[in-house]
Amino acid sequence: MYSAERALFEIRQGRPIWVKPEEGLGPKVSSILAPVENLTESYLNDLRDLSNTGLRLVITHNRAESLGVQTLTTSDGPPKAISIILEPTCDMDQLMLLAFGINQSKDLELGPASRSESISLSLLRLVRLIPAVVSCPVEDNLQETAEGFAKKHDILTTTASEIIKLTNSANSTITKISEATVPLKGMIDTRFILFRESNTLFEHLAVLVGNPEQWEDPVPIRIHSACLTGDLFNSLKCDCGEQLHKSLDYFCENNGGVFLYLNQEGRGIGLSNKLRAYQLQELGLDTIDADCALGFQSDERDYNVGMKMLHELEVNRILILTNNPDKLNWAKNAGLEVIGRMPLYGEPNEYNLPYVRTKIERAGHFLEEMIAQRPNNHPVTVLPEQSS
Incomplete structure (x- = not known):
């Protein structure tokens, strides 16, 4: 669990992490995940240059509903995370609007969030950052390039199972x-x-x-x-x-x-997000819908x-x-x-x-x-x- 503990503090600083799959668990696709809240235009472009399949914005099901998009369903109900395919021209202003702004975006291209992407949101919620990450999928043919990128940017690696152990209270x-x-x-x-x-x-x-x-x-x-x-x-x-x-x-x-x-603070979302929720309440949302619009549960x-x-x-x-x-x-x-x-x-x-x-x-x-x-x-x- 040591790598996940370090990942928690990397995330708290707004730094990206690389979540890799465990041996024997599904396809060997990992993801470099960057918290939206502290992302810069320059780093967004670096991730875009690294990716050969395009970047995705991973948000919670609650946030997706607040955007007015029709979310995917599974056999046991709605998924806990939604992946939005980002346009190549998407800049930070557009990204922030998708992550926690006020808009209705019904024409977004959705995809299923991977296990690693979904689980990463629990780290952000734990440290009370907006639960939204930009995901750069790393497939087999990108491994060597991604290793060089991670070394250059001092990106920490961990696994989904380690994160689950850490975030279980x-x-x-x-x-x-x-x-x-x-x-x-x-x-x-x-x-x-x-x-x-x-x-x-x-x-x-x-x-x-x-x-x-x-x-x-x-x-x-x-x-x-x-x-x-x-x-x-x-x-x-x-x-x-x-x-x-x-x-x-x-x-x-x-x-x-x-x-x-x-x-x-703020039913578990932290002071910064509580103030964001207050802004949303001024626009007509109630206290629960405001938290959900930010991507959180009604009570964290x-x-x-x-x-x-x-x-x-x-x-x-x-x-x-x-x-x-x-x-x-x-x-x-x-x-x-x-x-x-x-x-x-x-x-x-x-x-x-x-x-x-x-x-x-x-x-x-x-x-x-x-x-x-x-x-x-x-x-x-x-x-x-x-x-x-």
């Missing part, structure tokens, strides 16, 4: 890196513990409020995805900052609890890391503060005893209401009472006893 481990007492206003007895993921080196924070020996049973917990705009700047477009502060207030009033602050978050953090903290019976059914399901599937759920409502306003309504209607969040603007007194919902 179940294979990622977390390590406790550091901890310290950090007194907060109204919560003097508070400890911060920082964990780091092995596959991405992303860092996540566990905030332990109060003395663990005096915590209630079940332990109140909040799994909170970082939101710079809401948590720090009090953005009116979401209710994240209000949920953060109401969670900490609840812990302060109820003998403490655990606040997990996960590095998953993976709560495995949060479950592992709770395991490290030896927290097993929980009262979860959330409106999100996905968090309940992740906790139950991780073997935690979810004894109850407490909702967290922000104040509705003209800027966050479209966002809240979309979460209710399309993601199943428990936010109807927030829309109804009922009194801010939210009882705990005791969940049915879990089967063993």
